[in-house]
Amino acid sequence: MPRAELAITGVGIQSAIGQGRTAFAAALLEGRHRFDVMRRPGRQRPLVAGTVDVAPTRFIGAEMDDPVLPPSVPHSMARTLSLSGRAALACLNEAWEDAALDRYAPERVGLVVGGSNLQQRELVNMHDAYRGREQFLRPTYGMSFMDSDLCGVCTQVFGIRGPAFTIGGASASGQVAVIEAAQAVASGRVDVCIAIGGLMDLSYWECQGLRSLGAMGSDRYADAPALACRPFDQSSDGFVFGELCGAVVIESQASARQHQRTPYARLAGWAMIMDAHRNPDPSGPGEVAVIQSALQHAGLSPHDIDYVNPHGTGSNLGDKTEVGALRECGLEHAYLNTTKSLTGHGLSAAGTAELIAVLLQMREGQLHPARNLDQPISSSMNWVGPRAVSHSVQNALNLSMGFGGTNTAVCVQRCA
Structure with a gap:
């Protein structure tokens, strides 16, 4: 493509x-x-009156x-x-x-x-x-x-x-x-x-x-x-x-x-891959596949990505699966925070709102802190801690997953 x-x-x-x-x-x-x-x-x-207390x-x-x-x-x-x-x-x-x-x-x-x-x-x-x-x-x-x-x-x-x-x-x-x-x-x-x-x-x-x-x-x-x-x-x-x-x-x-409009970013690539199951549990292979497919569509390598906004909901299995997928895709070096720790999980709106969070951080030259990340489940990731970090994002990856085996990824790139 x-x-x-x-x-x-x-x-x-x-x-x-x-x-x-x-x-x-x-x-x-x-x-x-x-x-x-x-x-x-x-x-x-x-x-309700008259029902079991x-x-x-x-x-x-x-x-x-x-x-x-x-x-x-x-x-x-x-x-x-x-x-x-x-x-x-x-x-x-x-x-x-x-x-x-x-x-x-x-x-x-x-x-x-x-x-x-x-x-x-x-x-x-x-x-x-x-x-x-x-x-x-x-x-x-x-x-x-x-x-x-x-x-x-x-x-x-x-x-x-x-x-x-x-x-x-x-x-x-x-x-x-x-x-x-x-x-x-x-x-x-x-x-x-x-x-x-x-x-x-x-x-x-x-x-x-x-x-x-x-x-x-x-x-x-x-x-x-x-x-x-x-x-x-x-x-x-x-x-x-x-x-x-x-x-x-x-x-x-x-x-x-x-029209002399200054874009927030270039929408460089995207991918959507299904796990072929109905259940709410995540799939490591599905997440790996959608990350790799989005990077390929964008013409980017894992090394090019310097910031990841993950799905990261607070589900034990979901978070561990996602960290494993990021690690397998060679993205341990990229900054990682979690917008849901501030906004909560917006469910159907999460993917759009978190993409907006990526774009605003890119424009501000700062990455927002991650709340309540006292004991990260992995010590190998490049977490943003309790305070904002100055960083000029060049290439970002935004991930969003859904029940029924839906995996999506979008890559955005700073405009030259």
Whole structure:
């Protein structure tokens, strides 16, 4: 496959630690977090009168402030939007302005929203509110229960007339969206494409299911939420959820030069490889294969990579598998930190948001600290410690994995 001459020219981000790229970058480099027992309605199991007495849940996560909508959103739409919809519009608005996308014909602009089952908490709350009086359910529910509604609201507000669709890859969805957007531009289907990693709005049902599966962390740190999220640390016991949404704009480097846009980076290469199994457990050979394939597509050797932003969730098996894959691929020399230690695991948004973290660190010339990495699971890796490190990233590798055997990797390169 030929190397694609693509660039990332705009970003938008909504997170618990910072909303907007300036606030997000500052929070990253300062090592801030907002982990706590979650309080958003629908995140903790309600106590129901007349049922067996069960202790209330104390699921930990990082919750953001309500996103600020662009003024172009009609009031009739704004009052029916879910948290996922509001976050998507806020991210898209920032990325759109950042890349000055009004210069493109609407028919030549595409949109890919990464994620599926994005609005579960919204649906659970709606079901609870209207149970027994379903006939009074608001009509927009007939649209909003579908993930494609996010495409609908985004295309309406921003006048996008090119192809727009959702795509799922579990926790790799955001990076799958980036890859699909890159391929849309590289193939000439569109001139520019926006990839959004959608906010997966978990309810207590998903939190309980993920904990029962052994993926989400236990109550070990319920009395000390700041200590709960600890990717690659020997004391980790599962991932900690974090509300996230991110958007990146991809176009050709030639177009960026023509319109005098300064790219964040060149999108040098990417790969997606499946493990051919349904289960949530990771595959070392699959991760090795996707890293090697992305490097080959980018025309880079392992020695060229000087920074890796890993998937790193805090799962014991997942983290050990990923470190093993990086070691087998000859990447022990590259700086390694973990964005999830600050933001939490954004699930469907993780791949896009963490790519944005890479781009902002590249622009700032610093790598953000890794929180709670007190006893790394491997002493051979070049970890970024508890303080930011000055480093001019030249070639970075971003990894994102998902249940069902999804492995993705993206390489970005500093523009000359």
